[in-house]
Amino acid sequence: MNKYLESQNTHMKEYGFSELINARRVLSKPLIELPLRNEQRLFYDLSRRLRRFSGRTALAYNIIPDLERGKFRREECSPKAANLRDYIEHKGNRNVSITGVSGQGKSYLTMHLLRKFEDRQRIIFSFKPDDHEVHLGIPVIEAKQCLPNPFRDINAFSEAYMTAFFGEKVSSGIQLQQTPAFLQEIASQSSDWKSFMKTISEKRKSASKNQIETLNAIEQNVKSLIIEDMGNVELANESTVFDFSTLPTKQAQNFYAELMLRQIYREMEDRKRTDVLICIDEAHRLTKSYHTILDVMSREIRDKGMLWIITQNLIDILPEMRANFGTKFTFKLGDADLQLLSFNPLVRFSVSMLQPRQFVDIEFPESNSFAPVLTYIPDGSEHRETPRILAAVRKAGMEEGAGGRGKDIDYREEVLRILSDRMSYATEMGKEISAKYGTEKDQAKLRIKSVLEEMKNNNEIGRVKYLRDGKPIVMYYSRSPNLSNLHTGMQSQAVDILTELGVAVNRISTTGERGAFDIETDFFMVEIETGLKHSMEDLKDRIKSTNLRVIIIVPNRELIDKYQSLGERVMIMTMDSLREMLTETEKRVHS
Secondary structure: HHHHHHHHHHHOOEOHHHHHHHHHHHHOOOOOEEEEEOEEEHOOOHHHHHHOOOOEEEEEEEEEEEEEEEEEEEEEEEEEOOOOHHHHHHHOOOOEEEOOOOOOHHHHHHHHHHHHOOOOOOOEEEEOOOOHHHOOOOEEEEEHHHHOOOOOHHHHHHHHHHHHOOOOOOOHHHHHHHHHHHHHHHHHHOOHHHHHHHHHHHEEEEEOHHHHHHHHHHHHHOOOOOOOOOOOOOOOOOOEEEOOOOOOOOHHHHHHHHHHHHHHHHHHHHHOOOEEEEEEOOOOOHHHHOOOHHHHHHHHHHHHHEEEEEOOHHHHHOHHHHOOOOOEEEOOHHHHHHHHHHOOHHHHHHHHOOOOEEEEEOOOOOOOOOOOEEEEEOOOHHHHHOOEEOOOOEEEEOOOOOOOOOOOOHHHHHHHHHHOOOOOOOHHHHHHHHHOOOOOHHHHHHHHHHHOOOHHOOOOEEEEEEEEEOEEEEEEEEEOOOHHHHHHHHHHHHHHHHOOOOOEEEEOOOOOOOOOOEEEEOEEEEEEEEOOOOOOHHHHHHEEEEEEEEEEEEEOHHHHHHHHHOOOOOEEEOHHHHHHHHHHHHHHOOO
């Protein structure tokens, strides 16, 4: 008999999606088995009937309506091996949730399913020490080695913090209302945890009582997120298990898991990773929060890959998120979860009758007519501890190429390089540096803002409010013994406007040239004033030296009043006003 069972195991047909949804018609036909010594048939002995399916999932029986008694009953059928990969992939939505109380077989089913998709890139988040997933034969990385930079994306920072510390379904409270805004503001001024803490201390000096309480709470919570000797490795496009169990606190595990999920999903959106299977064990750590990226992923991941989550309770998954899982494999549940299934009495009855390792799909297409009960049959391999395969990691970086790709970016040096040449603003500098090094624009801009703030406080650079194309921006410039490059940049921009609108420029003064106007034309003189000078005596002398009209250009409207008393021949305007005035003059000439 054992020989017979073994031979069946080598060529066993596995039934997929179409057979399972027609299970009552296709699979309920009696199966004629070889007789045992006592002439009992395998058909009547469930344990013997299922023994041939070791290492597989099999259909055990169906739950059907009992028309005579008005309830439901178990319908015996011929066991068949179930091809769950075919079942999952032929649903329009390939997202999978696996739920059930502890000890029912969720981990075994998860391992079984992950092996069925071994040809896909599988990214697994594991939170328990030495959990099943680290023995799958997939390379394992301790999360501490590859924690993403928390300050590369201030929105991600804020949402990850809220997920870690406001994971339960909390929606009100003064502290909760103030926290996101504080987080984004402080993170935007920080490049690391040390500067983050310093910024909190500075903000506390001018904060109200309620604000101080919020800042104190943030400061206290953040202490559990600070990880010394963080690694920074490049995440390869291969299957990986991220082991978060080595991080010191639950909050740190959840915070960095949320950040890493956002990083990976951003790469999926950019098509740097395609058709990826992301599996989150202990998913309740994230799915209870309205701030987690899992909500967006569950809705939008379908054309990019699959999202699988494993947790004990259905109620651990927010209702909006729960609706976006096309397959919900469910083991025995507690009373609160059974209450959620009241919309379908047949499914609720099926779940309540399950034995260990038995499960149903509560999203089964024919669940109003019958519910197939599936079971995973262990083959003993589940209890064997295979050694962990540690992933070969490398320092984060990009391939060498034009512009210095692959090298660490010294943002301070890059900012000084740009500002030594011209005035500029954070967004413009971010675009230039990201193009040079191949980094993301938002990441470069965030780091640049932090560097700019530090350099301004050290009086290495200056900044001024600048009106450009009708919009105020903060323009930065380097400080030097001579005139600043803010002056040089404005002079160059004014020359461009004059030339573009047909005004002949006779002379452009060089930096540091005394007694000469910055720009001379046949009809007027142009003087660039940055607003940085304390004395205007030199300017007054130059105005007296000419009979022509003098146009003084300032960075913003707030500085106009400073120069209003220089005489009737003097016009004070911004760069935008200069363009508007010359454009109107040209129209009148040609009309």
